[in-house]
Amino acid sequence: MQATLVMFVISLIGFSIQDNLGDPLRELVGQSVSEKEREALRDRMGLNDPFLVQYGRFLSKAVQGDLGDSYFFKKPALEVIAKKFPATLELVIGATLIIIFSSVPLGIYSAINPKSWFTRFILGFSIVGISVPVFLTAIFSIYIFSVELGWMPSFGRGETTNLFGWDSGFFNRDGLAHLVLPSISLASIMMPLFIRLIRSEMMEILQLDYIRFAWAKGLYPKRIWFLHAFKNTLLPVITVGGVQVGTMLAYTILTESVFQWPGMGFLFLEAVNRVDTPLIIAYIIVVGLIFVVTNTVVDLLYTWVNPTVKLVGQKS
Amino acid sequence: MGKPNSEISGAKIMTGIKSFLNSDLVYRFRKDKVAVVSLSIVLILVFSAILAPLISPFDPYDLKSIDIMDSEIPPVWNEGEGDERFLLGTDPQGRDMLSTILYGMRISLTIGFFAVLLQGVLGVTIGLLSGYFGGKIDAFFMRLADIQLSFSTLMVAIIALAIFQAAFGAELYSKLAIFMLVLVIGIAEWPQYARTVRASVLAEKNKEYVDAARVIGMSPKRIMFRHIFPNTLSPILVISTIQVANAIISEAALSFLGLGMPVNQPSLGSLISSGFEYIFSGSWWITVIPSLFLVLLILSINMLGDWLRDALNPKLYKD
Numbered sequence: 001m002q003a004t005l006v007m008f009v010i011s012l013i014g015f016s017i018q019d020n021l022g023d024p025l026r027e028l029v030g031q032s033v034s035e036k037e038r039e040a041l042r043d044r045m046g047l048n049d050p051f052l053v054q055y056g057r058f059l060s061k062a063v064q065g066d067l068g069d070s071y072f073f074k075k076p077a078l079e080v081i082a083k084k085f086p087a088t089l090e091l092v093i094g095a096t097l098i099i100i101f102s103s104v105p106l107g108i109y110s111a112i113n114p115k116s117w118f119t120r121f122i123l124g125f126s127i128v129g130i131s132v133p134v135f136l137t138a139i140f141s142i143y144i145f146s147v148e149l150g151w152m153p154s155f156g157r158g159e160t161t162n163l164f165g166w167d168s169g170f171f172n173r174d175g176l177a178h179l180v181l182p183s184i185s186l187a188s189i190m191m192p193l194f195i196r197l198i199r200s201e202m203m204e205i206l207q208l209d210y211i212r213f214a215w216a217k218g219l220y221p222k223r224i225w226f227l228h229a230f231k232n233t234l235l236p237v238i239t240v241g242g243v244q245v246g247t248m249l250a251y252t253i254l255t256e257s258v259f260q261w262p263g264m265g266f267l268f269l270e271a272v273n274r275v276d277t278p279l280i281i282a283y284i285i286v287v288g289l290i291f292v293v294t295n296t297v298v299d300l301l302y303t304w305v306n307p308t309v310k311l312v313g314q315k316s
Numbered sequence: 317m318g319k320p321n322s323e324i325s326g327a328k329i330m331t332g333i334k335s336f337l338n339s340d341l342v343y344r345f346r347k348d349k350v351a352v353v354s355l356s357i358v359l360i361l362v363f364s365a366i367l368a369p370l371i372s373p374f375d376p377y378d379l380k381s382i383d384i385m386d387s388e389i390p391p392v393w394n395e396g397e398g399d400e401r402f403l404l405g406t407d408p409q410g411r412d413m414l415s416t417i418l419y420g421m422r423i424s425l426t427i428g429f430f431a432v433l434l435q436g437v438l439g440v441t442i443g444l445l446s447g448y449f450g451g452k453i454d455a456f457f458m459r460l461a462d463i464q465l466s467f468s469t470l471m472v473a474i475i476a477l478a479i480f481q482a483a484f485g486a487e488l489y490s491k492l493a494i495f496m497l498v499l500v501i502g503i504a505e506w507p508q509y510a511r512t513v514r515a516s517v518l519a520e521k522n523k524e525y526v527d528a529a530r531v532i533g534m535s536p537k538r539i540m541f542r543h544i545f546p547n548t549l550s551p552i553l554v555i556s557t558i559q560v561a562n563a564i565i566s567e568a569a570l571s572f573l574g575l576g577m578p579v580n581q582p583s584l585g586s587l588i589s590s591g592f593e594y595i596f597s598g599s600w601w602i603t604v605i606p607s608l609f610l611v612l613l614i615l616s617i618n619m620l621g622d623w624l625r626d627a628l629n630p631k632l633y634k635d
Contacts (some may be wrong), residue, residue, distance in 0.1 A: 127622065131615040135567045135572045136607050139592060143600065248467035254470075254569055258592070269573060272478040280482070283473055 008287035028291035075283035081264055085286075088252055091137030095190070103191050107198025112225060114203065123199075126192030134251050136201055138258035146180060157234040182259045189251055197240055201233045221248065235302070242298025246291050351475070351623040354616035361613050366423050368418040384467025405512070416587060417606050423583040427497050428564040431558055435563075438561035440552065444540045447517025458514070465474055469504040470566060477501050477575040490578035497576055502561050510556055513532055516548040550628045557621035561614045569608020584610045 110119040205211065206229055214224045253265030260266065264283065271279035345351050446454035464472070480496055481489045521544070522528060529539045531629070564584075570576040571585030582590065584606050591602030 092483035119556070127618055131561070131569055131618050133572075133614075135569060136588070136611065139603060139607070143604075215513060216360065234460050246471060250468045250474060253474060254573065257573060268478075272482060272575075274481045277482070280478065287471065 005067065013284070024234060024288035061127070077278040078286075081267065081282055081286055084262060084264045084267050086254070087261060088265060090179065091182055091186060091252055091255065091261060091263060092248060096180050096185055098187035098192050099194055100188075101139060103194035103198060107195045108202060108225065108230065110195070111199045111206065113200035120213060126195050129188055129192035134185060134189040135187045135254045135258055136198075138182070138255055139141050141181050141185055142258070182255050182261055185258070186251055186255045190248065192239065193244070197237060198233055201236050202229055205229050238298065242294055242301075247296045249287060249290065271315060317395070326505075338566065340443065345623075348623060352617055354619040357612060357616040358620060361421060361609070361616075362425060364418055365421040368415070368422050380601075383572045397411035407529070413605055416514065416582060417584070417609055417622075418608065420582050420584045420587050421609060422583070422611075423494065423577060424564050424585070424613075426569045427501070427583065428560045431505075431563040434498060434558060435505045435509055436552065438503070440507040440513050440545070440548075442506065443510040443513025443548075444517055444545065447514040448536065448540050448544065449519060454514070457510065461510055464504070465507050469501070469562075470569060472504045473500045473566060473570060474573065474575060477570060481575060490581075493577050493581075497567055501566050505559060508555055508559065511550065512551045513548050516546055516551055520544050520547050552624045554621060554628060557617055557624055559620065561617040563609070564614060564617075573608045584613075587629055609618060 044225075045281075063258040076276050088224045104158065106122050113119055121237075125243055198215060211224060214228055252263060255261065256263045257269055264286070270278070333374070345355075371520075435562040442457050446457045477496060477500055480492075517540075526539060526543060530545050534543075567576060567583060568585030568588070571583050572589040574589065575584075577583040577586045588603050588610070594602050
């Protein structure tokens with residue numbers, strides 16, 4: 001219900017941008033047409049219709065996947081975006097993997113050993129990580145690893161392999177090498193947040209009665225930490241993770257622009273510079289859709305993972 | 317009649333300062349070296365930004381003092397190549413880096429401060445209203461906050477600024493940039509304040525002093541702003557510090573994307589952005605030095621915010 005409402009608002013915003021930004025007629029016919037012919041053309045294209053009629057037409061087209069043609073590419077805007085989508089998705093997947101595989105162990109470690117020097121180091125590192133904007137991480141990693149050391153390529157996506165109609169950089173060395181720096185930069189902004197979240201949740205849970213009981217029962221420490229405690233840490237992490245998908249999408253714009261990564265965010269910035277209205281609107285709608293879908297999925301996942309939500313309907 | 321009054325208030329202020337200096341907070345502040353160091357760094361940076369016109373060796377806005385022959389000079393400590401007139405080197409247009417950074421920091425801080433002020437005013441008002449009245453008002457604003465938070469601030473800001481830029485054209489936009497940035501960052505982050513304030517209002521609302529105020533017939537407005545509001549100040553203070561840091565980061569990110577401050581009136585973000593092209597040719601200082609200032613500023617503000625949160629939270633005593 002809320003999701004539909006949000007999509008409705010987004011489409012309204014998209015439409016009003018289209019309505020107010022630039023004159024489609026001028027894009028089509030140029031300056032040389034007389035005022036009278038213009039008026040006739042406007043009538044024929046339905047540009048003089050009342051707002052609601054135009055909006056209805058926009059909506060019915062949009063539902064069918066027609067968001068207009070990009071002025072620059074002369075192709076349907078949605079198609080242009082769909083072509084760039086895999087690149088962004090790969091970046092997000094790469095970053096997510098890095099985040100999961102680094103923040104989970106680090107978070108657990110710092111929760112289990114709250115006093116060790118390594119924990120202090122992790123926490124100190126995480127506050128530095130929060131304070132360094134993502135584009136700076138990107139710039140510095142380019143400067144250090146590409147310009148000075150020459151280990152990594154600095155921009156672009158490199159070679160891609162076509163696999164089941166998906167141009168992917170995952171399956172060859174060049175593509176993977178291009179993926180490393182951008183994913184690390186993108187991951188760097190979320191990692192500290194997740195480390196801190198996992199740590200504080202886990203520390204709270206380790207104080208609870210059932211963990212003490214598990215200790216008293218004489219279970220192995222590993223079993224207590226990873227099975228009993230960690231499972232319950234996951235709940236808030238999933239909720240926050242879902243919200244952060246949105247933030248991550250915004251940061252892809254930054255990362256992509258630094259690394260010249262040919263993804264959706266980079267496309268969007270180019271579209272803004274070219275005042276390519278249909279493309280801008282298409283991007284906003286696609287991003288809105290991603291938000292709505294991920295939030296819904298997270299909601300569903302949450303009720304699935306959290307048994308207390310289920311218990312409401314059952315006998316206790 | 318005015319004189320004794322002012323004397324009394326003067327004495328009041330003096331005792332106020334004294335009791336503040338003797339308070340728990342200040343004592344714990346003195347004990348914590350990290351907090352002292354970060355506060356002094358923040359103060360030094362803020363003052364040097366405010367006093368930029370007085371202490372910076374050049375005026376980066378004054379085109380007459382800029383000589384293109386001076387462009388891309390490395391910092392002084394770079395043997396042989398540095399020029400002693402330019403302590404931190406110059407940028408591609410021949411502007412002195414130190415002065416440009418000081419002026420840039422001034423713009424960044426201004427935007428950060430006013431954006432947070434706007435967030436605060438919006439968020440506190442909405443938080444007070446929805447916490448105090450509850451019901452439909454509450455439901456409406458909190459739903460709105462949920463929706464807005466699920467879209468990240470940066471996304472909202474990027475899209476909004478992109479649309480403004482496309483609508484106004486780059487020329488006009490660059491003139492309005494400061495104003496637009498404050499507006500967009502300010503509006504995008506109000507839910508943070510609204511939620512915090514609402515939570516503390518809900519806790520305060522049922523206390524006796526509020527009941528008493530209601531019984532003697534005070535207006536809801538007076539109760540909210542004069543009685544409840546002062547008791548929500550400490551969480552507001554904590555998020556304000558962190559929000560200033562966030563606003564400065566957002567501004568830098570937006571400027572970096574070319575959606576923020578124009579190059580002829582650079583903030584730290586646009587400075588970093590303009591230097592980025594030159595990093596491949598070896599002129600690292602154009603990007604690196606402003607970045608260091610930015611990171612230092614944000615890091616110290618965040619440290620201060622962290623400390624403040626721990627210090628004002630009665631549940632957390634460090635062992």
